[in-house]
Amino acid sequence: MTDRQHVKEIEQVLDGTQTGRDSFVSASWRRCVEIYGMDPARNEPAHIVTDAELRDHRKQAEWMIGAARSSLQSLFRQVAGQNYVLLLTDAKGVCVDFFGDDLFVNDLRGAGLYLGSNWSEELAGTCGVGACIVTQEPVTIHQDDHFGSAHVSLSCTAAPIFDSLGSLAAVLDISLLRSPTPKRSQNLAMSLVTNAARRVEMANLMAESRRDWVLRLSDSPEFLDVDPEAAVRLDGSGRVLGYTRGARRLFMEEGNILGRRIDEVLGLTIDDLPDLMRDRPTEDRIIELRDGGALFGHAIAPQAPRTALRSSRQGGPLAGLAGDDPAMEQVLARAAKLARTGVPLLISGETGTGKAKLARTMHMVGTASGFLSLDCAGLSPAALQQTCAGVNGPATLVLRRIEDLPEDTAGALAALLDSHASLRPLSTSCVAPGALGLPRPLFHRLVGATLSLPPLRQRQDMGALLDRMLRRRAPDDMRLSPSARAALLGRQWPGNLRELEQVLDVAIALCEGRVIDLPDLPAPVDAGDAPAVEESLEQVMEACGWNMSFAARRLGVNRSTILRRLRRAGLQSPV
Numbered sequence: 001m002t003d004r005q006h007v008k009e010i011e012q013v014l015d016g017t018q019t020g021r022d023s024f025v026s027a028s029w030r031r032c033v034e035i036y037g038m039d040p041a042r043n044e045p046a047h048i049v050t051d052a053e054l055r056d057h058r059k060q061a062e063w064m065i066g067a068a069r070s071s072l073q074s075l076f077r078q079v080a081g082q083n084y085v086l087l088l089t090d091a092k093g094v095c096v097d098f099f100g101d102d103l104f105v106n107d108l109r110g111a112g113l114y115l116g117s118n119w120s121e122e123l124a125g126t127c128g129v130g131a132c133i134v135t136q137e138p139v140t141i142h143q144d145d146h147f148g149s150a151h152v153s154l155s156c157t158a159a160p161i162f163d164s165l166g167s168l169a170a171v172l173d174i175s176l177l178r179s180p181t182p183k184r185s186q187n188l189a190m191s192l193v194t195n196a197a198r199r200v201e202m203a204n205l206m207a208e209s210r211r212d213w214v215l216r217l218s219d220s221p222e223f224l225d226v227d228p229e230a231a232v233r234l235d236g237s238g239r240v241l242g243y244t245r246g247a248r249r250l251f252m253e254e255g256n257i258l259g260r261r262i263d264e265v266l267g268l269t270i271d272d273l274p275d276l277m278r279d280r281p282t283e284d285r286i287i288e289l290r291d292g293g294a295l296f297g298h299a300i301a302p303q304a305p306r307t308a309l310r311s312s313r314q315g316g317p318l319a320g321l322a323g324d325d326p327a328m329e330q331v332l333a334r335a336a337k338l339a340r341t342g343v344p345l346l347i348s349g350e351t352g353t354g355k356a357k358l359a360r361t362m363h364m365v366g367t368a369s370g371f372l373s374l375d376c377a378g379l380s381p382a383a384l385q386q387t388c389a390g391v392n393g394p395a396t397l398v399l400r401r402i403e404d405l406p407e408d409t410a411g412a413l414a415a416l417l418d419s420h421a422s423l424r425p426l427s428t429s430c431v432a433p434g435a436l437g438l439p440r441p442l443f444h445r446l447v448g449a450t451l452s453l454p455p456l457r458q459r460q461d462m463g464a465l466l467d468r469m470l471r472r473r474a475p476d477d478m479r480l481s482p483s484a485r486a487a488l489l490g491r492q493w494p495g496n497l498r499e500l501e502q503v504l505d506v507a508i509a510l511c512e513g514r515v516i517d518l519p520d521l522p523a524p525v526d527a528g529d530a531p532a533v534e535e536s537l538e539q540v541m542e543a544c545g546w547n548m549s550f551a552a553r554r555l556g557v558n559r560s561t562i563l564r565r566l567r568r569a570g571l572q573s574p575v
């Protein structure tokens, strides 16, 4: 297109003729003439700020330049050899960081694709950065989409970067000096630049959230831990302190979520966050949305310790583990006092009573920043060492089902704890401390104090637990009929909280309307099979007629574990 044709098309657009341009281009042309008073025939070169002004702009944008650097570097590597240049501009359109091929520096500088160029729309006319600042959306301004004829050889694709309060902070632009004619040739550039902008927002949110919770969200479990789509920053009471643009889009219908509590927009509370930490399988970390959809969540605990809880009564994550139950209150008050010490702890209780959850929550209110969690069944010395190899600095080591620790790993674990004094072990076990059968040296490295969780059937806060679990799993207005509630309160719950969660999941799935009734409840599993946690191995064996398969099933372990435990305890069948 010649300059004359370009000017003519701009005039047609101003007269209201549709010429096939994207609407945001036509709108920008109109602003250029009607608001900034620009002449379509102009051929002005790029606007470059002075060195002193550039220093000022860079200084103001220092935090953003830092947050964006590694994303820009990786984006530049992806487009290496394809003549793309990357510009990071501040919210006013001044280029504060730049990645381009040294071979073309003079050409790039001449075209304004360089440090210090000012691409605000009121100076440069229609351009990628300028249109992005005005629309706050990603845009491609391709060749003669540009207003000024000086820029019509360029193709510029720009995406906005927002700070965690939702204000425009910067623009990331990827440009070509010369490009193929079809605009769609820049579709890949658009996807690269929007993804890079999302990662910069994420890096920025993470950097400013060291003392707060971050909840990262993704609709696919594969990307949850590596490249999530959205994130929110939460204070200790679950209020939203900041978010990425992805989260703003996600909660669009909720309006502004800043300052609101997360349970007002998602089916979870701050107390649920420990369940969404990385030690849980990704596919278990599901969060229900209010519109019936679901997302996967990854919660990252504050890295710096919060103020100590003097007692669980004062609120906070530990208090969220129970309602009004005297036994739980005692356990949690003790847990709150022990959480911030380095004392090794054993948490015992029947299967599903919430031992692992209590361990994670204690880590959260404790002082250690690192967090490791290992299942002891079948754990080899090599796997143990490999998991703990990268530890530097204070870390919590959760050892789940310590009673299943293979004999040959016991020595390695004792040695590891001796060589890593900053590792604090929190072990969980379904058998009473006295029946653990661990070698004495290891036992005393693991059990400085004990916490024993009551079985669900003995808890007096089951009503509150039921309501809380239902609120988290079902739509807001779903409730239990009085007879369904009474039936649940009367059950034995050999699988404890885990079983309760599963029964509710089944009931929610089977329920036709909004009221869960008796027929929706799955039948209780035979309470006679329930193992009593504090039962000794000998008692279990006797109850099972010394049949190892029965005993294995009753304790929820395999036969070889029973054999090993019998050997350790020096027990033999009386017949």
Ligand SMILES: Nc1ncnc2c1ncn2[C@@H]1O[C@H](COP(=O)(O)OP(=O)(O)OP(=O)(O)O)[C@@H](O)[C@H]1O
Binding pocket: 275, 320, 321, 322, 349, 350, 351, 352, 353, 354, 355, 356, 357, 358, 400, 428, 429, 430, 465, 469, 497, 498, 501
């Ligand atoms: N206080 C609680 N309130 C609500 N749900 C809970 C609570 N504690 C645990 N849960 C839920 O119950 C289930 C079992 O919890 P957890 O894995 O901590 O039990 P556990 O005692 O470690 O089990 P096991 O010994 O079988 O490994 C989990 O899904 C967890 O989210």
